[in-house]
Every structure is written in C-alpha cells, then in structure tokens.
Amino acid sequence: MQALKVVWTVPALILTAFVVVGNVLSIAEATFQEAPEPGFQWKDGAEVYAKVCAFCHEAKVGPTIRGRGLAPAYITFIVRHGNRAMPSFRAAEIDDESLARVAEYVSKAAANQ
Ligand code: HEC
Structure with missing residues (x-):
C-alpha cells in the first residue's frame, strides 16, 4: 500500500x-x-561570451582573447567587421548594448588558465 x-x-x-x-x-x-x-537581450557580457564567443575562443578555433587587456573598442570593431577567420556579427545577432558588455567583459576578464 x-x-x-x-x-x-x-x-x-x-x-x-x-x-x-x-x-x-x-x-x-x-x-x-x-x-x-x-x-x-542577454544577462551580461559573460553570458554572451559563454554562449557566442566561447564556441571558438575556448575551443582553440580562435585565439585566446580574455586576459590580454584588449581594448573594448578593438573587440567591438572585430566583432562587427570580422577579421580573416573571425566572422562578423550584425546587430540582429548581437545588439549594441550586448556587444558593449561582452567587449568590456573580455577586456577585463582573466584567461582561464
Ligand atoms: C566561428 C568562430 C568564432 C566565433 C563564434 C567568435 N570568434 Fe573571434 N575569432 C575567431 C578566429 C578564428 C579569430 C582569429 C582570426 C584571424 O586572425 O584569422 C578571431 C579573432 C578575434 C579577435 C582578435 C584577437 C586578436 O588576437 O587580435 C577578437 C577581439 C575576437 N575574435 C572577439 C570575439 C568575440 C568578442 C566573440 C563573441 C562575440 C567572437 N570573437 C566570436 C573565431 C571566432
């Protein structure tokens, strides 16, 4: 029972x-x-990084970008325009505010090693 x-x-x-x-x-x-x-539309820059950028940048497809103190303006430019093997992302894919936050995050975050 x-x-x-x-x-x-x-x-x-x-x-x-x-x-x-x-x-x-x-x-x-x-x-x-x-x-x-x-x-x-994302929670924060870390989430954009984890869900979009990490796909390549944590898989050795793209170079390490965290922990290098890259300037946010440089990161923003590369993301919008692309650079050789790095694809460009339009505003429909990553809106301006999300891009600003991920650029700031990547610029300040430490590399994972
Ligand atoms: C489809 C894979 C892919 C994705 C997704 C991707 N990247 Fe990249 N990224 C690359 C590759 C490959 C390179 C190296 C390009 C080259 O030099 O040929 C690169 C280069 C870069 C660079 C220049 C690094 C340097 O050494 O100067 C930055 C900055 C960058 N990516 C930022 C980002 C950010 C921020 C995101 C997320 C919004 C992102 N990437 C998403 C593949 C990717």
Whole structure:
C-alpha cells in the first residue's frame, strides 16, 4: 500500500510542477508581448561570451582573447567587421548594448588558465 502511494505521489508532484512552471511562463510571455524591450537581450557580457564567443575562443578555433587587456573598442570593431577567420556579427545577432558588455567583459576578464 505504502509503495503504491509513493508511486502516485511522485508523478502528481511532477505534474503539479509543470502546471505551475507553465503558468509562470505564459504570464512572462504575455508580459513580454505587451512591452517588447528593445536592446539588451542577454544577462551580461559573460553570458554572451559563454554562449557566442566561447564556441571558438575556448575551443582553440580562435585565439585566446580574455586576459590580454584588449581594448573594448578593438573587440567591438572585430566583432562587427570580422577579421580573416573571425566572422562578423550584425546587430540582429548581437545588439549594441550586448556587444558593449561582452567587449568590456573580455577586456577585463582573466584567461582561464
Ligand atoms: C566561428 C568562430 C568564432 C566565433 C563564434 C567568435 N570568434 Fe573571434 N575569432 C575567431 C578566429 C578564428 C579569430 C582569429 C582570426 C584571424 O586572425 O584569422 C578571431 C579573432 C578575434 C579577435 C582578435 C584577437 C586578436 O588576437 O587580435 C577578437 C577581439 C575576437 N575574435 C572577439 C570575439 C568575440 C568578442 C566573440 C563573441 C562575440 C567572437 N570573437 C566570436 C573565431 C571566432
């Protein structure tokens, strides 16, 4: 009997969790649709680096860029215009504010070694 109770309690809890999360998400979605926020769409520069730049720059496809004190203006220029094997990113891919934050992050962050 006890085992049967546990067997049904767990899926019920999981189901409840899904319903709660689903409601929160749809409320969040509705809020976003009412007031679209232009501009910054990433949490911070570190997140842009981790999700966009690290793909190459932490995989030895691109050179190490953190911990070198590269100027933010230089980083911004390279990202917008590209340079040989480095692709350029348009504003639709990384908006100006996100780019400013990732450039500042890369400029100041330490290399991972
Ligand atoms: C598709 C792979 C790729 C991605 C994604 C990428 N890069 Fe690069 N990046 C490169 C490569 C390859 C180079 C070296 C280019 C060369 O010299 O041929 C480079 C060079 C650079 C340089 C010049 C480094 C130096 O030594 O002067 C900077 C600055 C830079 N990338 C910043 C970024 C930033 C910031 C991001 C994220 C927004 C990013 N890159 C995303 C591949 C990438």
